[in-house]
Amino acid sequence: MKAEGLVNAFDRQIWDYAGLHNFTIVTQDSDFNDLSILFGFPPKIIWLRTGNLKITAILDVLVRNYSDLEKFEADNELACFEIVLS
Structure with missing residues (x-):
């Protein structure tokens, strides 16, 4: 984020930038999954549901x-990969 000048960017700005540059967003924020549902993909989302780490x-x-993340990235049908830890 810092290297791309997006530290204080809004979620939608990050979303648009990632899609334009074919980046995958790694996040703990459910808002990006919501954006994926609304607008489709790219970008892809890796949603960490892990609590604070x-x-x-x-x-x-x-x-x-x-290994699973590689498969996710290669699959053109999947938009979001959730990693859930309790």
Whole structure:
């Protein structure tokens, strides 16, 4: 976000930027799933439903799900990949 100048951007601005640049949004915010339902995709969404985690813990979650995330990225029919931890 910082590198792209989007730190203080609204969700819709992030959505549009990600779609334009073929980026996937990794988020803990349900608003991006709502945008996906309203506008379709791209961009794709990786929705982390994990509660508050440190960056290193989020990285660990993503690494543990790497194989499934690769399949998700390759599937043109899927818009949102949810990772749920209780």
